[in-house]
Amino acid sequence: MTTTSPVTETCDLLITAGWVITVDTGRRIVRHGAVAITGTTIVAVGKATELRTRFSPVRLIDRPESVALPGLVNGHRHLLCCAKGAMPEGGTTLEALRRFIYPSFATLTQEDMAIYARHATAEMIRFGTTLFEEPGCTHIDAVLPEIANSGIRARVGLWTWDQQGSMGSADLPDWLRLSTHDAIRRLEQGLETVQAFGNERIRPAVTLEGVGTCSDKLSVAAARLAQETKTLAVQHKSTSQAEVARETAMFGERPVRHTATIGALNEYTLLNHVTSLDLDDVAAITDSGASISWNPSTALKLAKGTTQYSRFPELVEAGVRMGLGTDAENCSNHQDICRAMFLAALLPRDARLDPNAVSAETAVELGTLGGARALRFDDVTGSLEVGKQADLVLFDTNDYDWRPLHNPIANLAYGVTGHSVDTVVIGGRIVLEGGRSTVVDEDELREQVEETDRRVLARIGITPAPAWPVV
DSSP states (O other): OOOOOOOOEEEEEEEEEEEEEOOOTTOOEEEEEEEEEETTEEEEEEEHHHHHHHEEEEEEEEEEEEEEEEOEEESOOOSSOOOTTOSOTTOOHHHHIIIIIHHHHHHOOHHHHHHHHHHHHHHHHHTTEEEEEEEEESOHHHHHHHHHHHTOEEEEEEOOOOSOSTTOSTTOOSSSOOOHHHHHHHHHHHHHHHHHHOOTTEEEOEEEEETTOSOHHHHHHHHHHHHHHTSOEEEEESOSHHHHHHHHHHHSSOHHHHHHHTTOOSTTEEEEEOOSOOHHHHHHHHHHTOEEEEOHHHHHHTTOOHHHHOOHHHHHHTTOEEEEOOOSHHHHSOOOHHHHHHHHHHHHHHHHTOTTSSOHHHHHHIIIIIHHHHTTOTTTSSSOOTTSBOOEEEEOOOSTTTOSOSOHHHHHHHTOOGGGEEEEEETTEEEEETTEESSSOHHHHHHHHHHHHHHHHHHHTOOOOOSSOOO
């Protein structure tokens, strides 16, 4: 009598983990789980013992103590970087933009943008991000190849304004001054350029600066263009009390409500920041089906009043599509969505004196599936499910942040940073392993970005230095 071994399926990659947090429809957490990947796609999620019997993998990553999570999503991350830690202290949102950030952006060359895009994508991946939204860049022909090479997913468009918004043009750089007609054409060109690039991981967006720099006509055109092309119309909105006060005085209604009144708020709109809202604003966003990027670290750094004037718990309660972002270099000084989850979970609790204002589970969902939904990428990513793209993060739990480990959701929301990310997979490709990039030489890249920063700062006459004496 002869016996035969059970027939097994072949897969390209099998990853085991102590905890597989799926963020699927049932929000299942698989203890001692595994994810099987063939090509770019997840083909099975389940118990490790079952999948190791079922599959014969080309490669096995056996990490029985790790935590697996869908790739993190950064809903607001400028590639137009400013030298980290170089922005003069003490500026409000409008002061920081007009005195430092806009002038920095205006000086960037094609070479600068390529290096910044390479660095930003590598930094995000290092901290577990597999999808991000770029709210408007320049030199897009230099940026797109860098995004593609990194392996990351992205929404991206061209930086656009007509400098005819409610805040006026005073202190705006003599850079990219466009008529409204030309600004609309630039939005169309951005879409066409991304589409012609032809990378399935990179989707276009209609990207306006906002913050009182764009005319109503341009905002309406952007919203309509996004709706017609089923992309996203991205705009910074209600970023501070000063912006709200100016637009209320000018239009007789707050920025979000005014955006709805003129017909520039629809289900393809993504509003960044919205740190100053009232309940009418929440209703307008909810009724329109618009999405939100909540950027808590920027709000704190620039003293936007997020604990006093924001309505993020109400937006969550209303079911608004919402993710988390980290913004530009000097607004957060980090690109770690784990830190954003921490702030999203805790800031509203203190603001409302309510320990249930935002749950740990909600914060983790905002950093994964919520962000994918907000960026209209949830058809392929945001959860670990059969048929979705294999975008996955493995956290090394051999660290004080993770131990003792009883409830990984609590660890993620309250104590973990992206420094414990060990492995990142995007579309079945391992782009980070052992905490090191498999795509770029990180040491060389750091030198390149430091050199670029020095050139940019010299152009705008900034010499950053500590306030304390350097001897």
